[in-house]
Amino acid sequence: MSETKAMNLPEPPEPKLLLNVKETAAQLNLSRSMVLALAYSGQLPSVTIGRRRLFPANRVRDWAASLPGAAPLTWGEITENTDLEIRQMLSGQT
DSSP: OHHHHHHTOOOOOOOOSEEOHHHHHHHHTOOHHHHHHHHHTTSSOOEEETTEEEEEHHHHHHHHHHSOSSOOOOHHHHHHHHHHHHHHHHHTOO
16 A cells, blocks of 8 residues: 555655745755855855845855865854955945
8 A cells, every 4th residue: 555655646846946045044054144144245156136136056055065064154254254345345345
């Protein structure tokens, strides 16, 4: 009987190509704010379509795989770098 049930199961859905902020945060086990801070700082690859910030799923996986395991960034380091980069962008410096 369990073989019959297994045969009737629907196939899993195709994986998404683009993830929204909430889905990306869940995949990376980070907060929404942290994901957005990483995106705004350019550290986490993302695209803007209309008013939505989306994250290519394969690039999110590659980014996570490239992180150094021994020294993860702290929230303070990310926000400090992000604040500096935003201030530079607003003043026209790069």
